Amino acid sequence: MHPGVLHRRFLNDLSSSLFSFVLPLLPTNEELTVKEEVRGLIEKLIKTIEPSARLLSFGSSCNSFGLRNSDMDLVVLIDDPSAGIEPSHFVAMMGDLLERETNFDVKPLPKARIPILKLTLAPSPALPFGIACDIGIENRLAIENTRLLLTYATIDPARVRTLVLFLKVWAKRRRINSPYRGTLSSYGFTLMVLYFLVHVKQPPVLPNLQRIAPITPLSEEQVMLEGRNVYFFDDVETLRQEWSSINYEPVGELLIDFFRFFSHDFQFNNSVLSLRAGQLTKESKGWVNDIDVGGLNEMARDRNRLCIEDPFEVTYNVARTVTKDGLYTIRGEFMRATRILTQRPDRAVLALAELCR
Ligand code: GTP
Ligand code: MG
Numbered sequence: 001m002h003p004g005v006l007h008r009r010f011l012n013d014l015s016s017s018l019f020s021f022v023l024p025l026l027p028t029n030e031e032l033t034v035k036e037e038v039r040g041l042i043e044k045l046i047k048t049i050e051p052s053a054r055l056l057s058f059g060s061s062c063n064s065f066g067l068r069n070s071d072m073d074l075v076v077l078i079d080d081p082s083a084g085i086e087p088s089h090f091v092a093m094m095g096d097l098l099e100r101e102t103n104f105d106v107k108p109l110p111k112a113r114i115p116i117l118k119l120t121l122a123p124s125p126a127l128p129f130g131i132a133c134d135i136g137i138e139n140r141l142a143i144e145n146t147r148l149l150l151t152y153a154t155i156d157p158a159r160v161r162t163l164v165l166f167l168k169v170w171a172k173r174r175r176i177n178s179p180y181r182g183t184l185s186s187y188g189f190t191l192m193v194l195y196f197l198v199h200v201k202q203p204p205v206l207p208n209l210q211r212i213a214p215i216t217p218l219s220e221e222q223v224m225l226e227g228r229n230v231y232f233f234d235d236v237e238t239l240r241q242e243w244s245s246i247n248y249e250p251v252g253e254l255l256i257d258f259f260r261f262f263s264h265d266f267q268f269n270n271s272v273l274s275l276r277a278g279q280l281t282k283e284s285k286g287w288v289n290d291i292d293v294g295g296l297n298e299m300a301r302d303r304n305r306l307c308i309e310d311p312f313e314v315t316y317n318v319a320r321t322v323t324k325d326g327l328y329t330i331r332g333e334f335m336r337a338t339r340i341l342t343q344r345p346d347r348a349v350l351a352l353a354e355l356c357r
Helices: 003-025 029-047 087-101 140-155 157-173 186-200 236-242 251-265 296-303 324-342 348-355
Strands: 053-058 072-078 105-109 116-121 131-137 271-274 278-281
Touching: 003 157, 003 251, 003 348, 029 053, 029 072, 029 087, 029 131, 053 140, 072 087, 072 140, 087 105, 087 116, 087 131, 140 157, 140 186, 140 236, 157 186, 157 251, 186 251, 186 271, 251 324, 324 348
Parallel strands: 072 131
Antiparallel strands: 053 072, 105 116, 116 131, 271 278
């Protein structure tokens, strides 16, 4: 058989293997129901401290990139400005309350840079993996970036969700998804995939939602949140009718291209990935990484090894946790993945298994 035909067959095989790989890792309806009940219960308790408080989910439980048994990310929003709530104080009060009224193991971290409360529920027959949840206060930007990610996923769920979910599983299995140990958060990997689909792939798989003009002009007040411009085109119905990609690459091909791009083409030393604006230079952002003096600069140096601009907090490097060693490991994993997928084994399903070993 012609090599081109074989290759095409492998790519189709890889795409269907990716769908089958991801499917059983999605959260069950039962899990989603339990988590929603937990959120409702905690919200009810919190309202006894501050009636105008609401408890919202963000992150993977509602950006459509959630895996089975993932942590819950929750945030308290206080709607009454006259309540005058101080986050660290509120975290401490919530800690006392939940300790008294629930079976959760409660760990308040009121003195952290961003005060949060950590809750865990030990595994039980009904919840074999227990529940782990972080509750933050007033982090409204996180709600907006969750909505942005969800909107991107909604445009082309079959390809976008499959790619992101696979990448998340792969990164966890290969142990390069630990911000505390020098590698990258799930949020960071998700932004890399979206950047690739918006800015690298030609023709693009996704439009740049932050660059599509609103249907009716919006005032400054409508788009600003905590001093950040959080505008993006979020009218999914209009997008469905008026935007469709002319890139029809199967998801397996996109995965290989993703790994190949980050193995060989992306200039990690001097480039910044910006979902908002495409490829930027570290210099233009002031995220330079080779200041040669020690002390404080030593920290600054390691903070900007890998640079991923947050879509709204544009002065913030989402990948600041990635150390020199961490980046070396991540790049090594991209290369290993490219190698495994382009050696064209007979069976795509075996390639995926080896990839995630
Ligand atoms: P899993 O928990 O691994 O399933 O993934 P996740 O999609 O929940 O991602 P992660 O836990 O890394 O982040 C959860 C949410 O927190 C993200 O969707 C963002 O809204 C927010 N977030 C995480 N890290 C950052 C960060 O570095 N900067 C900002 N601005 N927001 C972040
Ligand atoms: Mg999370």
